[in-house]
Amino acid sequence: MQAALLRATNEPVTVQPAPDPVPAAGQAVVRLRAAALNHRDLWIQLGQYAGIKLPLIPGSDGAGVVTAVGAPGDDAWSGREVIINPSLDWGDDPRTQGPGFRILGLPDAGTFAEQIAIPVANLASKPAHLTWEQAAALPLAGLTAWRALFTRAGLQSGEKILITGIGGGAALFALQFAVAAGAQVWVTSSSPEKIARAQTLGAAGGVNYRDTDWPATLTRAAGGPFDVVLDSAGGAGFGPLIELVRPGGRLVFFGATTGQPPGLDLRKCFFRQLTLLGTTMGSPADFAGMTAFVARHRIVPVVDRVFPLAETDQALRHMAAGAQFGKIVLATG
Structure with a gap:
């Protein structure tokens, strides 16, 4: 071969x-x-x-x-x-x-x-x-997104979720899965074109994370903070995500492509009762659930x-x- x-x-x-x-x-x-x-x-x-x-x-x-x-x-x-x-x-x-x-x-x-x-x-x-x-x-990106959204974060229909760095495989699967599950999805990207394409897949909107004061802009556009935030980048952009999670909400992450988050403010996490959820890949049950969901909703x-x-x-x-x-x-x- x-x-x-x-x-x-x-x-x-x-x-x-x-x-x-x-x-x-x-x-x-x-x-x-x-x-x-x-x-x-x-x-x-x-x-x-x-x-x-x-x-x-x-x-x-x-x-x-x-x-x-x-x-x-x-x-x-x-x-x-x-x-x-x-x-x-x-x-x-x-x-x-x-x-x-x-x-x-x-x-x-x-x-x-x-x-x-x-x-x-x-x-x-x-x-x-x-x-x-x-x-x-x-398989890999779909499995990762499925476990992050449903097994770990427990995303429910009607909830509002932010997915960072739209355009990569796992982020796009998370967008498609969350939309199919009845969630309201917002995204970030450094590319206005990618945000626009995400909207054609069902995203309610998005912001450019390189813009000044983008978290405040996003919060106003979305009508308040998010039930779930999903991130794979980490780095300096991770800290601001804590501000975007509603009290009692969940922040789920499966990567650190831009490095470790500096100066993570733990007080904002525990005082607001936030749940931080690490995840990677998924179990056989996750894979079976993901493939059944894809077939049922005819996700492409x-x-x-x-x-x-x-x-x-x-x-x-x-x-x-x-x-x-x-x-x-x-x-x-």
């Missing part, structure tokens, strides 16, 4: 022949039709991720057809169209991942390839209304651009430029 291989950090990913995977007992081989990028893949390439072991086939998201299984008891999967849950070995506690937890694509060989061997426990039926590219875009992932597998490194450079709106996808076969 052909696969994208990263041999050293800060070097291009190259597409070259690799051994065809053979399924062990409990595994299936999936002939991948599409795979999708996540920022995790870029950070691994740049040497900015913990536990990097090279050489490596990156990639956490994929969709395709099962071509072989490792045990006769799993024959029912043969020939089925599937998506892959990239949350490996979550463990028995739905509240938190266990010690064996890892994300597909590091250290396990990932989806930037024509084929992959994956535990059958991590397979799910491809939502019938999605194309291969849309289906591949769903936003795909920014599709590259051929041979142009994997160009796709990573496109992600590094930061102009995308939605998921960047590889056509793998």
